[in-house]
Amino acid sequence: MNRDELEQLQLEQLQSTLNRAYKNVPFYKKQFDLLGIDTSTLSSVQQIKDLPFTTRQDLANNYPYDLFAVPLRDIVRISPSAGTTAKPLVVGYTKGDLKARNTVTARFLAAGGVVDTDIVQICLNPGLSSWGRALKEGAENIGASVMPMTHMSTSKQLMAMKDYRTSVLLTTPSYAMHILEVIKDTNIETSNLALKAILVLGGPLDPDWRNRLERVLDISLTAGYGLSDVTAPGIGFECHEKNGLHISEDYFMLEIIDPGTGDVCLPGKYGEVVLTTLTARAFPLIRFRTGDLASIKDDLCPCGRSFVRISEITGHTGEVLTIAGVKVHPAQIEHILKTVSGKTPPRFLIRLYKENFLDMVEIWLEITETIFSDEVKLVENSLKHLRRQVFQMLGLEVSIRLVEASTIEQHDLPSGGVIDDR
Amino acid sequence: MNRDELEQLQLEQLQSTLNRAYKNVPFYKKQFDLLGIDTSTLSSVQQIKDLPFTTRQDLANNYPYDLFAVPLRDIVRISPSAGTTAKPLVVGYTKGDLKARNTVTARFLAAGGVVDTDIVQICLNPGLSSWGRALKEGAENIGASVMPMTHMSTSKQLMAMKDYRTSVLLTTPSYAMHILEVIKDTNIETSNLALKAILVLGGPLDPDWRNRLERVLDISLTAGYGLSDVTAPGIGFECHEKNGLHISEDYFMLEIIDPGTGDVCLPGKYGEVVLTTLTARAFPLIRFRTGDLASIKDDLCPCGRSFVRISEITGHTGEVLTIAGVKVHPAQIEHILKTVSGKTPPRFLIRLYKENFLDMVEIWLEITETIFSDEVKLVENSLKHLRRQVFQMLGLEVSIRLVEASTIEQHDLPSGGVIDDR
Numbered sequence: 001m002n003r004d005e006l007e008q009l010q011l012e013q014l015q016s017t018l019n020r021a022y023k024n025v026p027f028y029k030k031q032f033d034l035l036g037i038d039t040s041t042l043s044s045v046q047q048i049k050d051l052p053f054t055t056r057q058d059l060a061n062n063y064p065y066d067l068f069a070v071p072l073r074d075i076v077r078i079s080p081s082a083g084t085t086a087k088p089l090v091v092g093y094t095k096g097d098l099k100a101r102n103t104v105t106a107r108f109l110a111a112g113g114v115v116d117t118d119i120v121q122i123c124l125n126p127g128l129s130s131w132g133r134a135l136k137e138g139a140e141n142i143g144a145s146v147m148p149m150t151h152m153s154t155s156k157q158l159m160a161m162k163d164y165r166t167s168v169l170l171t172t173p174s175y176a177m178h179i180l181e182v183i184k185d186t187n188i189e190t191s192n193l194a195l196k197a198i199l200v201l202g203g204p205l206d207p208d209w210r211n212r213l214e215r216v217l218d219i220s221l222t223a224g225y226g227l228s229d230v231t232a233p234g235i236g237f238e239c240h241e242k243n244g245l246h247i248s249e250d251y252f253m254l255e256i257i258d259p260g261t262g263d264v265c266l267p268g269k270y271g272e273v274v275l276t277t278l279t280a281r282a283f284p285l286i287r288f289r290t291g292d293l294a295s296i297k298d299d300l301c302p303c304g305r306s307f308v309r310i311s312e313i314t315g316h317t318g319e320v321l322t323i324a325g326v327k328v329h330p331a332q333i334e335h336i337l338k339t340v341s342g343k344t345p346p347r348f349l350i351r352l353y354k355e356n357f358l359d360m361v362e363i364w365l366e367i368t369e370t371i372f373s374d375e376v377k378l379v380e381n382s383l384k385h386l387r388r389q390v391f392q393m394l395g396l397e398v399s400i401r402l403v404e405a406s407t408i409e410q411h412d413l414p415s416g417g418v419i420d421d422r
Numbered sequence: 423m424n425r426d427e428l429e430q431l432q433l434e435q436l437q438s439t440l441n442r443a444y445k446n447v448p449f450y451k452k453q454f455d456l457l458g459i460d461t462s463t464l465s466s467v468q469q470i471k472d473l474p475f476t477t478r479q480d481l482a483n484n485y486p487y488d489l490f491a492v493p494l495r496d497i498v499r500i501s502p503s504a505g506t507t508a509k510p511l512v513v514g515y516t517k518g519d520l521k522a523r524n525t526v527t528a529r530f531l532a533a534g535g536v537v538d539t540d541i542v543q544i545c546l547n548p549g550l551s552s553w554g555r556a557l558k559e560g561a562e563n564i565g566a567s568v569m570p571m572t573h574m575s576t577s578k579q580l581m582a583m584k585d586y587r588t589s590v591l592l593t594t595p596s597y598a599m600h601i602l603e604v605i606k607d608t609n610i611e612t613s614n615l616a617l618k619a620i621l622v623l624g625g626p627l628d629p630d631w632r633n634r635l636e637r638v639l640d641i642s643l644t645a646g647y648g649l650s651d652v653t654a655p656g657i658g659f660e661c662h663e664k665n666g667l668h669i670s671e672d673y674f675m676l677e678i679i680d681p682g683t684g685d686v687c688l689p690g691k692y693g694e695v696v697l698t699t700l701t702a703r704a705f706p707l708i709r710f711r712t713g714d715l716a717s718i719k720d721d722l723c724p725c726g727r728s729f730v731r732i733s734e735i736t737g738h739t740g741e742v743l744t745i746a747g748v749k750v751h752p753a754q755i756e757h758i759l760k761t762v763s764g765k766t767p768p769r770f771l772i773r774l775y776k777e778n779f780l781d782m783v784e785i786w787l788e789i790t791e792t793i794f795s796d797e798v799k800l801v802e803n804s805l806k807h808l809r810r811q812v813f814q815m816l817g818l819e820v821s822i823r824l825v826e827a828s829t830i831e832q833h834d835l836p837s838g839g840v841i842d843d844r
Contacts, residue, residue, distance in 0.1 A: 119494070164502075
């Protein structure tokens with residue numbers, strides 16, 4: 001498909017998406033009416049820049065069903081995730097939406113080398129179960145043998161990888177590095193592994209990591225881009241050139257905007273990734289602000305694909321953090337603190353660091369009398385309760401560190417601020 | 423289907439299962455040859471009692487692929503689970519096997535009242551992800567909207583249940599009771615819930631619990647029977663009579679045997695459930711000893727189904743425990759202790775109890791110098807490490823209690839013994 005054909009396809013799909021959103025989703029009708037937008041006059045994809053943005057807060061405000069564009073009887077899958085607000089984020093899928101998701105996911109997998117004779121092992125943490133399902137279904141679509149996400153220790157995952165002759169591993173970049181460490185520790189001969197490829201998504205990929213994984217394990221590593229709580233993995237995928245992520249532009253329209261002004265950025269300039277769904281029936285999103293930062297690469301890719309490429313995701317706007325692939329907002333931690341203490345939570349900082357390549361989280365809590373009694377036993381119980389709540393809400397194991405007010409002040413950050421030592 | 427037709431079907435399927443097992447699985451060939459069994463002479467299903475048993479240890483001994491009866495290229499799903507031995511247990515499925523599993527699972531769901539307009543929510547812990555997938559696929563088979571297993575706190579699950587107007591909940595009996603408690607604590611009006619049915623599996627169902635759940639939530643509760651690490655959920659299912667579990671005898675042949683002598687038990691007598699797969703292509707099991715205890719009810723069920731019924735599972739043979747739906751063998755705890763300490767593990771007891779209806783596990787460790795240094799910091803780290811290992815290996819949160827040798831001796835149990843206070 002050349003760019004002209006692609007733009008024509010995008011225009012038609014965008015028109016029908018806008019019409020359906022206007023007709024079926026009160027949120028969009030209200031927004032369009034307010035701005036005086038007539039969805040029937042759209043004559044070029046460039047006009048998308050006149051449409052309003054959709055934010056994560058809009059998703060939360062319209063919880064539970066208000067952004068669904070089809071009646072509930074047409075929804076076959078309701079996929080909640082902990083989400084980055086106090087409410088769970090929920091995506092709905094029709095049968096057709098799931099088929100489209102599987103196609104896009106299979107495209108990411110195929111570009112990374114997955115074929116029908118492969119044995120594919122999926123290693124993701126429980127917080128990413130929606131991705132796990134999508135990757136399983138995408139790989140089954142290709143006809144591969146799939147070992148789905150399973151709750152097992154890394155050493156058992158490695159045992160299965162060796163004994164079942166896994167040829168493709170699907171995981172996050174940092175878990176791939178962690179596996180490499182465990183391989184060293186357990187003296188597994190890498191020549192005894194049948195691995196030929198690793199596909200990663202859900203976190204930044206250090207070029208050094210890629211080199212090390214490719215060299216030590218003698219595999220080819222390719223990255224993908226997805227949004228765990230909104231749509232599919234494989235929205236973006238590396239081809240064998242490994243020079244940026246192609247966006248599946250027949251399913252998603254891509255823009256990069258200046259997060260401050262909302263203006264569209266020129267190629268090469270970093271900005272916020274904004275996506276518009278082109279085929280979604282159940283849960284159409286128009287100009288969804290992902291919070292992810294990247295830039296467009298506008299040179300032609302030698303692989304021949306006409307889909308535009310973006311750089312690796314280099315960071316996030318505002319305060320949304322990606323920890324072990326899970327998107328977290330400091331306000332969620334504050335919300336949990338409030339729930340546990342039942343009143344004004346103490347000031348806190350979030351410190352992120354790496355241990356054996358895994359993302360670790362430390363919550364620094366200012367010692368105050370509002371939440372902690374001075375009886376040691378009670379403090380211990382509060383902290384245990386807090387740790388458990390964070391784990392239950394976000395799927396993350398955190399450690400809590402009680403610190404003097406002065407420690408927090410030294411860092412000159414507002415409560416909820418983040419010290420990122422990763 | 424009347425009993426004669428069913429027996430004829432079973433005989434034909436059993437013959438073909440035995441032939442395939444003999445031809446393709448060296449383990450079965452060796453066993454049959456040793457016992458001089460000629461699989462071609464089978465003329466009645468009753469002759470199944472002359473065949474050898476398959477045990478969990480056999481599964482471990484034939485790890486990884488040796489019990490697979492088809493080449494790997496025909497396997498579309500490889501499903502490992504933590505398993506009840508040091509090695510993961512692995513089930514393989516062909517496309518047809520998955521289809522059969524979905525049919526059996528859908529039958530369990532349909533008997534519990536699930537129809538295509540339902541909104542089905544699956545609440546299971548991460549250790550039961552294989553069941554989660556089967557239930558999701560079974561419910562999608564029926565055409566229901568499915569909210570799959572998701573890592574969220576009980577209160578978020580409840581929020582989703584209320585806001586998404588969940589009509590059917592799939593969970594374990596104890597988690598259903600736990601949800602009831604949380605509903606009370608959070609002051610949710612049960613009349614605001616759209617729940618009409620709860621389907622449970624993976625643990626004993628106290629008749630009191632059933633009454634309470636049905637009365638307070640105004641729902642119908644039905645139970646199912648499955649084996650998390652070997653086959654599907656929905657091997658057995660209650661009909662609306664709720665008087666025992668019908669076994670899907672067109673897919674599984676049922677026997678109840680005396681666990682000591684191996685002799686077949688008469689109806690009404692409790693013994694070990696033994697299952698033979700009748701349709702499995704990838705992973706046929708002949709006379710698999712499940713370790714679950716139940717009895718056959720041989721009166722006709724007023725519902726009209728000809729499938730035989732068994733009682734609720736009343737316990738387990740040997741030492742296999744079912745904790746929060748996960749099958750655990752004390753030897754696994756011993757194995758982890760050995761790994762953590764690097765030498766002879768200390769004596770230990772496992773204490774099980776209930777808290778808010780959830781299964782809790784306490785490991786009592788004899789205080790000894792072989793594993794713990796007397797420096798407090800080191801002891802703490804060892805215990806933390808041990809807890810984390812148990813969680814990673816079994817998906818269970820446990821607490822560790824250090825006890826004097828005399829405490830263990832009082833209970834007069836061997837190391838690895840179980841105090842079940844549930």
